[in-house]
Amino acid sequence: MRPTLERRLQPRAVPEACEQLVEAGARLQMAYAWFPKPGEPAEVIYLANKAAHEPFPLLRCRLENETEQLESLATRIPLLGWYEREMIDLCGISFKGHPELRRLVLHEGAHPLLPPLDPRYPKDTIIPYVSEPWDLPPIHGSDVQLLPFGPVRADVLESAQIVFYYIGEAILHCHPRLFFKHRGMEKRFEGLSPALGVLIAERISGVDSVAHALAFCQAVEAASQCVIPARARYLRSILAEMERLYNHLHYLGHLCHTTTLKVGEAQGKLLAEQCKQLNGVFTGSRFLRGLLKPGGLRRDLDLRALPTRLRAIEPTITTYMQDLELTNSHLDRLITTGHLPYQTAFDQGATGPIKRASGIERDLRHDHPYAAYDQFAMKIPLRTEGDAHARVQVRMEEIHNSIDLILRAVEEMPEGPVDTEISSPAGEEGLGWCEGPRGSIYYCVHFDPLGKMARVKVKSASFSNWRVFPFTVHDTNMMDYAINEASFGLTMAGCDR
């Protein structure tokens, strides 16, 4: 798979190879399975990343038969735990020695006749489902209360269920039941041409439309070895930063909502609205959709007036963030809340601003530059406290960086075409990545001999961060839960896909 450093292994050699990668300083990013030929056993792929600018190591192993078991790595490399469970649910792969053999992506009560990602699964056949009792961890004690919160939650929120076990105010255990919104998005790519695939990618997580579309387009371009024009690369970086900007501003406003700082909430959400309106004026879409395509952009954008409009709201943004940092009632609720230590963040797979707030200095824009990010020196905002406040501060610094980057990129943007023909990627495979507002996004795209997509794997930022989040909830209190969740800035759509 381009552009990775690939090794083919026997299934039994995989655990050792993964551990060697970790010992050599790499961090596993994801694992997935696909079926190269209908009716034949699956191939399982592990993706890792190493130090900045080093190629991504990729391990692949072909199962010998459908019943062959792989050894689970979840006890040694915990972040792989969810990927293995996903493979169990969707691809019918079985793992030996997995510590959490419960349903993850598919709910208890969903009984597909074939694993849904098997190419033989009948098209447009909804999984038979009858609700069954949930597989919840048993906890006993006369004082322990159980509170299932969701999936329809207060306010306009995405569907998810959080089951709390608590004593008085203290949370003993928090058990998120997610994937109510699993829409089978990865399967929807199959059989499509890349030009239509980008529409699916944009709809995996609406507020990360650019990030997903960008990672997807780059994967297709890697597979077809296409080099896109410089102007398109600049425009892509600008769009990605415009997306980060409105997301982070909304994040600050929403966090104020949870700490009941009403004017702060109003101001944050107003600024996010103003940024969305800028998106609309300059691109025709408040979510920056319908612009990216494999090979570049669908149309050129005239952004000459953008710097003036952005500079007009920049002072308000700056003052707003300074004021938040001086508001004791707000800070009291954030400092020390939802503490995520470095090692947990690393082991469980935290990504984006979450990992950077826990001292992990990684950012794909800097480490593995794409679009036009190689043209701009970037400082990665870093905090080591690992609490809600650190997560806020990282995002605040990113807001400043995004504005700077947009202004510079518009100024330095070269003239020229914004798209190029892509050659048919028939039979090829490509990896694309992007540092979205919520963290790293990876796309692995496999093409069939006709140049249609045979399998697309989406690693979204929220999938990684939802895995990490409960570790910061255990042993905290109910009062802080909403603040802690808001400080992670998670989406369900991205996680559930």
Added chain:
Amino acid sequence: MPLWTLYGIRHGIATNPWPDGGDADVQPGVLGLPRFQPERCQENCRACADVCLPGAIGIEVGTKGERLTLDYGKCIACQLCTESCPTDALMKSTDWAFGVPTREDLVWADALASKPAQELKKNIQRCFGRSFHIRHVDAGSCNGCESELQALNNPYYNLHRLGIFFTPSPRFADLLLVTGSVTYAMREPLLETYNAMPEPRWVMAMGTCAVSGGATGGGYSCAHGVEGILPVDMYVPGCPPNPAAMIHALLLLLNRATQLVRGGHYAK
């Protein structure tokens, strides 16, 4: 420490007066659903249908030969058809307020139906016109619709000023606002929420996914929107509908705005 109350007062009113006053066009530049002029179509041209992912554009073979069909209820406003059309039969537009009470009104018809549009329940304005409570259920969306629904409560749109409120409990809700194409796992929670609502109650399918499935309907885990699961009183296509379109649809349900689209034709 900052004085937030003073800060708020100093910044003044941020709310747009629309639709009670001011310019109707509160979303300059935002592209909506494509405008269709079939008389410009070339014979045997299928360029638009070939690029239409959700199948909003189709080909119908009748006695008079091939004919293009267009269903705005399936349109995700991706603009690919407008870019592939060689004759501008489909053009980019900023038309957005497509809320309709009957599903057929989103399907492009050669001639406008002669029968008058179905009157909504007359009492709704008297009883709920200034105090209307919404329970939102996300039945499997991409979070785009939620992002815009959340925007309705920001100072710019300030939905409260119109007497429309989001409520946490279905017991207090008049309207069930559904987003997403309805996944197998959300079907039951959705029905339970509806059953918990007192009558009279209304259902609004918000966004193309909820109207017809759009780009995310079908497959192994989704239905094709709310239709057939709950009785729908208002359809609002768009991917996502922008906040102004959402407000328009809510006011339309309350008989406080006029329907802008009939038989797929836009009348401004």
